[in-house]
Amino acid sequence: xxxxxxxxxxxxxxxxxxxxxxxxxxxxxxxxxxxxxxxxxxxxxxxxxxxxxxxxxxxxxxxxxxxxxxxxxxxxxxxxxxxxxxxxxxxxxxxxxxxxxxxxxxxxxxxxxxxxxxxxxxxxxxxxxxxxxxxxxxxxxxxxxxxxxxxxxxxxxxxxxxxxxxxxxxxxxxxxxxxxxxxxxxxxxxxxxxxxxxxxxxxxxxxxxxxxxxxxxxxxxxxxxxxxxxxxxxxxxxxxxxxxxxxxxxxxxxxxxxxxxxxxxxxxxxxxxxxxxxxxxxxxxxxxxxxxxxxxxxxxxxxxxxxxxxxxxxxxxxxxxxxxxxxxxxxxxx
Amino acid sequence: xxxxxxxxxxxxxxxxxxxxxxxxxxxxxxxxxxxxxxxxxxxxxxxxxxxxxxxxxxxxxxxxxxxxxxxxxxxxxxxxxxxxxxxxxxxxxxxxxxxxxxxxxxxxxxxxxxxxxxxxxxxxxxxxxxxxxxxxxxxxxxxxxxxxxxxxxxxxxxxxxxxxxxxxxxxxxxxxxxxxxxxxxxxxxxxxxxxxxxxxxxxxxxxxxxxxxxxxxxxxxxxxxxxxxxxxxxxxxxxxxxxxxxxxxxxxxxxxxxxxxxxxxxxxxxxxxxxxxxxxxxxxxxxxxxxxxxxxxxxxxxxxxxxxxxxxxxxxxxxxxxxxxxxxxxxxxxxxxxxxxxxxxxxxxxxxxx
Numbered sequence: 001x002x003x004x005x006x007x008x009x010x011x012x013x014x015x016x017x018x019x020x021x022x023x024x025x026x027x028x029x030x031x032x033x034x035x036x037x038x039x040x041x042x043x044x045x046x047x048x049x050x051x052x053x054x055x056x057x058x059x060x061x062x063x064x065x066x067x068x069x070x071x072x073x074x075x076x077x078x079x080x081x082x083x084x085x086x087x088x089x090x091x092x093x094x095x096x097x098x099x100x101x102x103x104x105x106x107x108x109x110x111x112x113x114x115x116x117x118x119x120x121x122x123x124x125x126x127x128x129x130x131x132x133x134x135x136x137x138x139x140x141x142x143x144x145x146x147x148x149x150x151x152x153x154x155x156x157x158x159x160x161x162x163x164x165x166x167x168x169x170x171x172x173x174x175x176x177x178x179x180x181x182x183x184x185x186x187x188x189x190x191x192x193x194x195x196x197x198x199x200x201x202x203x204x205x206x207x208x209x210x211x212x213x214x215x216x217x218x219x220x221x222x223x224x225x226x227x228x229x230x231x232x233x234x235x236x237x238x239x240x241x242x243x244x245x246x247x248x249x250x251x252x253x254x255x256x257x258x259x260x261x262x263x264x265x266x267x268x269x270x271x272x273x274x275x276x277x278x279x280x281x282x283x284x285x286x287x288x289x290x291x292x293x294x295x296x297x298x299x300x301x302x303x304x305x306x307x308x309x310x311x312x313x314x315x316x317x318x319x320x321x322x323x324x325x326x327x328x329x330x331x332x333x334x
Numbered sequence: 335x336x337x338x339x340x341x342x343x344x345x346x347x348x349x350x351x352x353x354x355x356x357x358x359x360x361x362x363x364x365x366x367x368x369x370x371x372x373x374x375x376x377x378x379x380x381x382x383x384x385x386x387x388x389x390x391x392x393x394x395x396x397x398x399x400x401x402x403x404x405x406x407x408x409x410x411x412x413x414x415x416x417x418x419x420x421x422x423x424x425x426x427x428x429x430x431x432x433x434x435x436x437x438x439x440x441x442x443x444x445x446x447x448x449x450x451x452x453x454x455x456x457x458x459x460x461x462x463x464x465x466x467x468x469x470x471x472x473x474x475x476x477x478x479x480x481x482x483x484x485x486x487x488x489x490x491x492x493x494x495x496x497x498x499x500x501x502x503x504x505x506x507x508x509x510x511x512x513x514x515x516x517x518x519x520x521x522x523x524x525x526x527x528x529x530x531x532x533x534x535x536x537x538x539x540x541x542x543x544x545x546x547x548x549x550x551x552x553x554x555x556x557x558x559x560x561x562x563x564x565x566x567x568x569x570x571x572x573x574x575x576x577x578x579x580x581x582x583x584x585x586x587x588x589x590x591x592x593x594x595x596x597x598x599x600x601x602x603x604x605x606x607x608x609x610x611x612x613x614x615x616x617x618x619x620x621x622x623x624x625x626x627x628x629x630x631x632x633x634x635x636x637x638x639x640x641x642x643x644x645x646x647x648x649x650x651x652x653x654x655x656x657x658x659x660x661x662x663x664x665x666x667x668x669x670x671x672x673x674x675x676x677x678x679x680x681x682x683x684x685x686x687x688x
Contacts, residue, residue, distance in 0.1 A: 053530035054501075161619050191387040192557060193635075196601035196615035203610070218531065225603040225611060244609040262535040263605060264560035268583050277532055280500050 004039040006241050006311050006319035013077075014180055014212040015042040015065065020074035022060050026285065033284050034060040035071070036236040042180070047206065047213040049227030049244065051220055051259070055281055056233040058216045062182045065214070066098055067091055079179060096126060099173035103185035105165035109157040109172075115165075116142070116152040119172045126176065138175065144208075145171045145201060163194035167201065174205065181206075182214045187222060199226060220263055224248055232256045235281055235292040238311070242318035252320040252327040255293045291323065299324040343435075344416040349518060349551050350376040350399070355411035355421075357391075357398045366623045368394040370575040371411075373650070376568075378518060381545060381552040383562030383583070385598075386572035389620050392555050395572065396521045399553075400438055401428040415519070433460040437512035438521040439541075442528050443504035447496040453507045454492035460514045479510040483540060502533035506540065513544060520545070523555040538565050559599055563587060568657075571595050574621045574631030577650055581658035591653055591665035594632045630662070638664050638674045 004018070022035040035057040042048045050058045064071040067083055076083040078098060086094055102108045109118055116138060123134040139149040145167040147160075157165055166186060173181055183202070187195040203226060206213055217223050223230055224244040231241040232253060240253040251257045258277045277296055282288055291309050294300040301324075309321045320327075357369040369391045376382050386392040397403055399413055401420065409421055415435065418426040440446040448456055457479055458472035467475065473492070480488035483506040496504055505525065512520055522541060526534035542565055545552050554566055562569050562583070569586050571579040571594065579592040590596050600614040618635040621627055627634055633643040640663070648661040664670040 053532065163619060191620070192559075192598060193387060193601050193616035194619060196603075196613035197617070199603070200613055200615055203612075219603075220531070221603040221605050224605065224609050225607070225613065227609055248605060258532060260605065262531045264535070264538070264558065264564055265605065266559040266563045266587070266599060266602060268563045268587050278536070280502050280530075280533055 003310050005313055007039060007041050008043070011041065011043045013041045014044050014046075014079060015214075016075070016077040017041070017061075017065065018075040018077075020061065020064055020076065021072045022057070022064050022069075023072045030285050033236050033287055035064065036287070037074070038233070038236070038238050040231055040238065040241065042212055042214060044212055045206075045210060046228045047215055047226055049223035049230040050214065050216045050233060051218065051223045051230060052233035053218060053259075053281060055235070055284060057236040057284075058233050059184050061233070062100070062184050062214060062216050065182060066095060066100060096122070096176045097179045099176070099178040099181050101166070101169055101173050101181060101183045101186045104189050105162055105169045106157055108169055109165055111157050113156065114153060115147075115155060115157055115160065115168050116149065119152070119168065119175055122172065122176045128176070138171075141171045141175050142168075144205070145174075147171065161194075163190050163198060166190065166198055170198075170201065170205070174209065177209070178211070180212045180214070182216070184216045185218070186215075188217060188219065195222070202226060220248075220259060232259070235287055236284055237292055238321060239293070240318075240320045240322075241311075246315065246318050250315075250318075250327050252314050252318065252325040253293075253322045254297050254299050254324075254326060257326060291321075344378050344518060345549075346378050348375060349378045349380075349416060351412075351414040352399065353412040353414075355395070355398060355409065355413060357394055357403065358408050358410075359404075360406045360408070361624070363624055367626070368575050368623060369398055372572075372577050374570055374577065374580060376519070376551050376553070378551055379545070379549045380568065381542075381554060381566040383566035383569040384553060384555045384572060385557065385559060385562055385569060387557055387598075387620055389623065390572040391575040392557075392572050393523055394575075396438070396523055396553055396555050400432075400436060400521060402438070433464040433515040433517065435517055436519040436521065437515070437517045438523060439505070439508050439512050439525045441524040443501065443508045444496065444528075446508055447504060449496055452493050452495060453499070457492075457507065457511050457514055460511065464515045475514070476510075479514055480507075482513065482544070483507070483510045484536075485510075501529055502536065505529060505533075505537055509537070509540060509544070513548070516548065517550065519551045519553070521553045521555065524557070525554075526561065527556075527558075534561075541565070559602065571598070574626060575623060576631065576647075576661065577659075578632065578662070579660040580650065581653075581655070581660075585655055585658050589653075589655075589658070591658070591660040591667065592662050593636050593638045593664075593666060593671070595660075596666055597636075637678060638671050640664060640670065 018039045020035055020038045024032040024034060026032055038061055052058045065076055081094060083094060120138045123137060128134060142149045142152050147167050187198050190198060215223060215226050227244050230244045230247050232239045234255050240256050251260055279296055288295050290306045291304045294304040303323050309323050311319045311321045313319050314325055314327050353373050355369060355372045356367060359366045359368060372395060384392045384395060398409055413420040420426060454476050457476040461467045461472040461475055477488045477492055480491055485491050485503060485506050526537050554562060556562055566583050569583050570577050573594050579595050597616045601616055603613060616635050621631045629644045629647050633639040642663050648663050650659045650661045652659050
């Protein structure tokens with residue numbers, strides 16, 4: 001077990017993930033190392049943002065929490081139950097309390113069913129309350145996400161816009177009253193004007209229902225907006241974790257810095273974003289030794305090629321896995 | 335490179351003039367006017383950003399200029415490219431212009447490249463067809479182009495297939511194809527939407543660098559105000575098929591007049607805002623072009639709309655700076671706008687309908 005000083009044993013955690021590893025087998029005995037030893041915890045009522053580029057393992061991490069598929073190794077403790085050890089029926093029950101919202105809202109709804117039925121389904125399957133109570137519950141949740149229940153009763157997904165379909169998918173995720181919502185790129189398929197509506201809605205619902213959230217996205221500004229804590233992933237590993245205001249003001253990992261510098265800023269007075277990095281992430285089939293970012297890192301030296309950097313605290317609540325962090329370590333009294 | 339040039343090529347000054355261009359599609363449910371009375375112009379070497387949300391007509395506008403539309407589309411108005419008129423009787427044969435004079439980088443390089451053809455052949459094809467190069471010359475030029483777009487080991491890559499390249503590399507190949515015949519006008523339609531943020535920055539820098547090197551004009555079509563802010567000279571904002579604001583980039587960001595442009599900018603989460611900043615969402619959604627609203631297309635979603643906006647569509651009129659045009663009856667900064675804003679701030683109204 002690796003040392004993980006960024007974990008908070010004293011908090012009321014909804015989720016504790018330790019040393020999560022997800023490998024996918026390939027031809028010729030090769031393996032895709034999608035997630036390689038990731039640990040984090042999520043406090044009750046907190047939103048953890050996970051950012052990184054495609055292939056960094058952020059979506060796989062989210063799915064591994066749901067045990068879809070079960071991780072190769074590691075521990076996923078959700079509300080004190082070890083998800084990886086649960087049998088089929090216990091896992092089904094646990095999944096009612098962890099729900100996911102996906103990127104493409106239209107394809108995540110059944111095109112042949114009326115959308116109100118899609119939202120009602122979870123309640124029917126779990127036989128929650130009487131028929132009338134279920135019906136009232138569905139109408140209330142649809143109202144809450146801004147969808148007219150009468151229209152939802154008659155219409156199929158293609159009759160709604162992308163933003164409305166995402167609201168319906170959110171209603172379906174909420175209908176069983178879950179504890180934890182895992183959002184995987186929930187707004188990246190939406191137009192910017194609609195994106196803001198959905199982000200505001202998620203914040204409102206989180207407050208109203210006391211939800212805990214994991215928000216996975218590639219857009220750093222979106223993640224900052226909704227998160228209480230942000231984790232940066234690169235090629236299956238955690239690079240840095242901190243509260244967003246700290247992380248974005250003082251990124252300590254060279255990769256976080258590159259990500260932030262690459263974001264185009266809608267203000268010509270600030271000048272053009274400069275490309276801080278060349279090339280693209282290497283293949284997760286044969287990830288680089290030592291620090292996985294070393295082949296692209298401007299600060300890399302021999303140590304980075306050999307030794308995997310451990311998570312270290314560089315200021316209170318700000319942890320980085322780097323041998324040469326950009327922010328110098330301050331003395332921390334333990 | 336003199337062999338690459340056609341006669342009457344515009345070396346400087348006005349390259350493209352679009353006047354009252356409308357593009358209408360015949361659909362089963364009736365005609366859809368995707369581009370409505372658009373006028374704009376572009377000088378050689380200039381970069382124009384066309385910004386809008388999905389359905390705003392930005393892609394149809396660029397394809398209307400390129401002449402890449404399905405047979406159900408009808409174009410009206412005028413498009414002048416150098417000395418050539420591209421519309422109506424006496425219009426120049428577009429195949430003479432494609433590749434040599436204007437070319438387009440598409441959004442999704444995986445779909446736009448032929449998966450069963452080596453990338454070298456795909457780059458060489460326009461060189462052989464449009465410029466009549468020999469196989470040997472075309473291959474040498476292809477390797478040089480791959481080097482220009484910063485593809486490592488071009489001599490080896492030239493014989494690879496698209497699936498052997500990453501998304502960013504494929505987009506570089508697409509750019510090499512479009513640059514092959516030395517066009518004067520490059521359209522880039524959401525060239526970085528499918529790419530990661532670090533690769534996006536590299537591709538935008540590459541287009542900017544090639545524009546400078548070749549004194550090329552670029553039309554960058556995107557939904558992302560962040561992308562156009564750093565990479566264009568002029569921005570045209572589209573909504574419901576119309577231009578609603580056009581201005582030099584710095585002027586637009588310093589002094590936007592159209593409430594839609596302002597609302598669009600405010601709805602984007604920004605890196606410099608603290609987390610949990612409440613976003614100013616635009617209520618509702620873009621207009622249905624089958625049944626467009628009578629007045630200003632943005633009026634149903636606009637917090638500042640009044641009766642006149644719902645009755646009468648505003649036309650594009652110059653601001654104090656004649657290069658800055660906007661289409662709004664009660665623009666940002668007007669007495670009516672300020673009055674409404676004050677009312678919103680004091681909580682007497684909640685703004686537009688949701």
